Amino acid sequence: MLSFSESGCNGNAPPECRIQRSRRRSISLCISDDGAVLVKAPLFMSDVAISKFLAEKQGWLDKKLKEAAAARQEVEWLGSFSAEELAAIRKRAKEIIPERVAHYSKLSGISYGRISIRLQKSRWGSCSACGNLNFNCLLVLMPPEILDSVVVHELCHRRHMNHSKAFYAEVLRLFPDYRRCSAWLKEHGGVYLARVK
Numbered sequence: 001m002l003s004f005s006e007s008g009c010n011g012n013a014p015p016e017c018r019i020q021r022s023r024r025r026s027i028s029l030c031i032s033d034d035g036a037v038l039v040k041a042p043l044f045m046s047d048v049a050i051s052k053f054l055a056e057k058q059g060w061l062d063k064k065l066k067e068a069a070a071a072r073q074e075v076e077w078l079g080s081f082s083a084e085e086l087a088a089i090r091k092r093a094k095e096i097i098p099e100r101v102a103h104y105s106k107l108s109g110i111s112y113g114r115i116s117i118r119l120q121k122s123r124w125g126s127c128s129a130c131g132n133l134n135f136n137c138l139l140v141l142m143p144p145e146i147l148d149s150v151v152v153h154e155l156c157h158r159r160h161m162n163h164s165k166a167f168y169a170e171v172l173r174l175f176p177d178y179r180r181c182s183a184w185l186k187e188h189g190g191v192y193l194a195r196v197k
């Protein structure tokens with residue numbers, strides 16, 4: 001049994017640790033949706049080596065477990081969105097998002113096709129090969145700069161259909177605060193998605 005420090009699990013029982021072996025080259029660590037520790041390891045890595053890796057990552061793991069527990073608690077407190085709330089969110093998104101896209105399009109000279117606004121559980125935005133943009137309506141519940149950072153990200157895919165250095169250079173030129181916003185979305189976005197039934 002692998003042990004975890006008290007702090008990582010709010011003093012409750014240690015989190016479950018699942019080890020998944022596959023034909024991969026490196027070992028990786030994440031927290032699953034149900035709060036378990038998920039270790040993805042190469043087929044022939046020994047248990048001792050996995051334990052050593054976990055011990056090295058203890059500090060990082062404790063921090064992530066705390067964050068995940070706080071997020072689950074927040075979702076519990078806030079509850080799921082009602083149908084009325086979701087309708088209001090969609091309506092607001094249809095007003096605000098096209099306006100933000102138009103703003104950054106004008107600023108950058110980047111054109112776009114149609115805009116669709118949906119409630120999605122897996123993504124914040126996307127850009128099709130023909131320039132149609134798609135956004136998650138939940139973005140309008142977040143601080144305004146977070147929505148803007150996603151708008152700029154998708155618009156810049158019109159110039160670079162990848163996540164290359166050139167793509168990020170373009171994003172940062174148009175939106176210097178991008179890295180902070182992107183980190184915010186990674187940390188807090190899950191709570192918004194988890195509130196959709």
Ligand SMILES: [Zn+2]
Nearest residue numbers: 153157162163
């Ligand atoms: Zn992208």
